[in-house]
Amino acid sequence: MTLGTPLQGVTLYSFTRAFHGREYDLEALIRKVAAEGYGPGLEVIGFSSLRGFPDVDDAFAGRFRDLVAEVDLVPTSLAVNADIGIRRDRLMSQEELIAYMRRQIEAAAKLGFPVARVQISLTPDSMEQLAPIAEEHEVTLALEVHADQYASHPRILALRDRYETVGSPFLGFTMDWGATVSGFAPSLLEAYRRRGASDELRAAVVALWDDFYEQGPPADQAEHGQRFGRFIALAAQHGRPDLGIDFAINGTGLFGPARVDDWREILPWVRHVHGKFFGIDETGEEPSVPVRDLVALLVENGYSGAISSEYEGWHWNHWQSPFEIIAGEQAVQRSAAAAAGSRMITDAAEARQVLAAHHASARA
């Protein structure tokens, strides 16, 4: 197989605190991404960055496209959401859900994104119903495989099997590296230390997570729930019940304990990647996400789509700038691609060409 050449890029989600803190508005953030070389790939979350989303008027769409062209970035993915619980009295009907997603797919097309990232709340039936809408607008629906799920999770395999049956080139997956984490993030342990968690408690959290890593990812939602409860119980046993939910959410929902090879179950359907990570250590490496192995897997399997660096350490790391940390992770990605005998694409013109070919290859 020809080695892949993934596109370097970033999701603006990585800069959530800077945007939310009004340090940069959308235009300033996009300009910074371009000027400091975090692209060329650009991923945006509709409901985060775009006021009034999913309504996108022609004037805004024009300004957005002009800005992206001016700064020479390449739109890779618009992250959209299935807000099934938007009403308080009941969940959306299937008809309402399809209409809700149609507006967001249309927005992705209007803004020039070839992919709409969707999430696990969409069932195989919903994906099948959305396929003709995706085809009409030429937007690939890439369902995100995110902890606490993983590639070989029954829900993901059911989606993959349905994709095979439906046969639409516009259905695929977004690989989120948080499903295949190899250790509890040290920067989060530092945050717990700053919140007064004892050495003993922090060691116990790591030991519990390591134990789950040895066991592998949870077989189903029931086992996931049990693990969630174990983290809460651990905090209570150590006299810090206030930290229990935090341990549980991060320990099960951000740090998924599947192995890198698990991705092979769905690799041909991976259309987009979230290069999820949590920090860069003093040696310049990501200590808890096997970034090098993940990039090597993609390159060796011919993946030439986008990797959006998705920094999630911002939840707890308020003492370091996200910008330098993201630059650090992208350096690891480039180094890993080179070590695998290939390279990351960082030139915008080449990126446009390679990304178009990546999506066209699914339709060949």
Added chain:
Amino acid sequence: MIPDRIIEQGTLSTDGSRASVDVRIPWYRALPASCIAGARLTIDGVAAEADTLRWEMNGEVRTFAEMVDDTEQWWFPLDSAVLSGEVPVTAGADCEVRVDLTLYIPYIVIGANEVLHIEEHDTKTMKAVAA
């Protein structure tokens, strides 16, 4: 997620009987009014009675009950809402302000007919200014 930003520093104001404070969404993306389930406003340990609480967003002042069916108005991540309620505050005094928020996260389904709800809070000390 971003609970440390809920209360905007320096925004406590009072007319003597009612107090208000600017609040920011502690989540990374916009949520509709229907998903803003409730709040509490506590100043120096005294909580405003629930039926006196009002939520101002996008130019409209409402109770939480009045927002239950509203999926049209959104709380955008860059915007401040204003939480107010009947609680006595002396203008010029340093006050400890606490805001508790309950939000529904409409895309995270956790049960057959249920989505995730989160409860976040923030506490900050600031001087009250006369409204």
